Amino acid sequence: FSGSKIGWALKNWPQLKEAGEHLAVGTIESYLVYRLTGGKVHVSDASNASRTALMAIGSGDWDDGLLDLFGVPRSILPAICDSAGPLGMTDPDLFGAPIAITGMAGDQQAALIGQSCLEPGQTKATFGTGAFVLTQTGRTLPKSSNRLLATVAWQLGGERHYALEGSVFVAGSLIQWLRDDLGLIDASPDTEPLARSVEDNGGVYLVPALSGLGAPHWQPNARAAIHGLTFAAKKAHVARAALEAMAHQTHDLKTAFAADGADWAELRVDGGMVSNGWMVQDLADILDVEVECPDFIETTALGAAMLAGVGAGLYSSLAEASVMRGKVGRFTPAMNSAARKVRLAGWEDALGRVLG
Incomplete structure (x- = not known):
């Protein structure tokens, strides 16, 4: 569960504070989609998001109380999405043509x-x-x-x-x-x-x-x-x-x-x-x-x-x-x-x- 790690990093790594609005945080699938789409898509599927200790798994959204507890601002987190569907398209420069990203899970x-x-x-x-x-x-x-x-x-x-x-x-x-x-x-x-x-x-x-x-x-x-x-x-x-x-x-x-x-x-x-x-x-x-x-x-x-x-x-x-x-x-x-x-x-x- 990465919520405590994210909170600790935000408090102890000055470069994260300096990044300000340019900072984006997520689990590994969020990072991969972000990089594969050239920074255009910042999402986390619900199964991975549920393993951060920051999500209200009953409602499917980030939990304000947990975000406050761990000191993680909502603005740096990815949007929570389905585990399958049109999740993004890869940057055409990576593979010669855009490729659809259509599934991800923990x-x-x-x-x-x-x-x-x-x-x-x-x-x-x-x-x-x-x-x-x-x-x-x-x-x-x-x-x-x-x-x-x-x-x-x-x-x-x-x-x-x-x-x-x-x-x-x-x-x-x-x-x-x-x-x-x-x-x-x-x-x-x-x-x-x-x-x-x-x-x-x-x-x-x-x-x-x-x-x-x-x-x-x-x-x-x-x-x-x-x-x-x-x-x-x-x-x-x-x-x-x-x-x-x-x-x-x-x-x-x-x-x-x-x-x-x-x-x-x-x-x-x-x-x-x-x-x-x-x-x-x-x-x-x-x-x-x-x-x-x-x-x-x-x-x-x-x-x-x-x-x-x-x-x-x-x-x-x-x-x-x-x-x-x-x-x-x-x-x-x-x-x-x-x-x-x-x-x-x-x-x-x-x-x-x-x-x-």
Whole structure:
């Protein structure tokens, strides 16, 4: 959320004060459109604007109270616009001819669209450096009582669709840490055969609070721990515990979403980590829901393309544009309830020690 950063910069960088009426501020899509159009268009789509902490996401406009709180004048901010449509034309000198800009969205919102989560209740999880789960809530602005976030999913024709979001700080970065700093593996794909080489985690649990814990715990000062080590533990158990931590953290989010009235009937996953089939099956087992994984996992780019297609008139709706998603694979829960309870009890014990 960039509102505090903008406010800080305005107070502490003299050159911004000197710019006066020539100053323009925005998030990355605002900057790109501004530069691509030769400075003619200064807009932010509603999904990105909702991630500044400066927008009243219920009304779709900048919030005067928040602007005053952070010390950001309305005059320097972009106009809030739809996520698709005739958003601007590129400067002809850049590419030899003007090109229409017809779609833009925030990172996770674009992934939600790319996963065709177009109906309320449909949920996607992106496992990249961190993990980000969004449940589409339609035109209903969600209000969480369980430490989740409400966000604009997209805006079309002036109508906003919303989502409930939970963020995990450490996902793929945990595997990078095992590789680059501990030297436990040579390459990230090595974790899958290691996990399959042992029957279970051997009582080893890894709580990956390497940069604190995100939703639903929100404990920035929490520190990571590997719990349950004995002389019987091998690096395969640690690697497996690292992969299992993805399912454990996601289960914590599922519990919070369900408590907010947004339980998951299924989960659609994407991101670099889902190339690990063992991890995706473990997600299905621990969450006890079917997990759907598309062949094309770069769903953020796909969602942006779907919006652009709608904005250019190639498709009449996002539902029609969803044909771009392609084939998907499905992972069905195969773990019995007793084994699931044992796993989750071990996680709760390890997590409690970190939180305690």
